[in-house]
Amino acid sequence: MVAGRFDPCHDGHIDHIRKAAVLGDYLVIVTHPDDVIDRLKAPHKHNVPLWARIAILQGLLLYYQIPGSVLVSQDNDGKVAKTIRLLRPQIFAKGGDRTPDNMPREELEACADVGCQIVYGAGDLLNSSTKIMENG
Numbered sequence: 001m002v003a004g005r006f007d008p009c010h011d012g013h014i015d016h017i018r019k020a021a022v023l024g025d026y027l028v029i030v031t032h033p034d035d036v037i038d039r040l041k042a043p044h045k046h047n048v049p050l051w052a053r054i055a056i057l058q059g060l061l062l063y064y065q066i067p068g069s070v071l072v073s074q075d076n077d078g079k080v081a082k083t084i085r086l087l088r089p090q091i092f093a094k095g096g097d098r099t100p101d102n103m104p105r106e107e108l109e110a111c112a113d114v115g116c117q118i119v120y121g122a123g124d125l126l127n128s129s130t131k132i133m134e135n136g
Helices: 011-021 034-041 050-063 081-087 105-114 129-135
Strands: 002-004 027-031 068-072 091-093 117-119
Touching: 002 011, 002 091, 011 027, 011 050, 011 091, 027 050, 027 081, 050 068, 081 105, 105 117
Parallel strands: 002 027, 027 068, 091 117
Antiparallel strands: none
């Protein structure tokens, strides 16, 4: 499982998804609904609507021939602890910028509760959707 806003989806996200895909047999990509992103980015709004982000992420799975699916997070706080508890993934792959020290405590606890292994550094092509939108 990987999770993120993917707003917009960029080369760092693609690198992360491709590297996470080799960790298991089936990859679940979790993204957040527009209203959650809008609250987190306030006063700004989402850049790419949920339906388009889902289509882009599904397209990546098809293009790279990755068995998987795209789901919408059940959490309303921008984290995925509730979603982890519902899906019970075997692996939660985090991008190159995440470490145990900067992971949300709720997600660490959810992974521990369901026996999910956290793999750090699945994708080291660091980029930022915020920087992309600021720099055009």
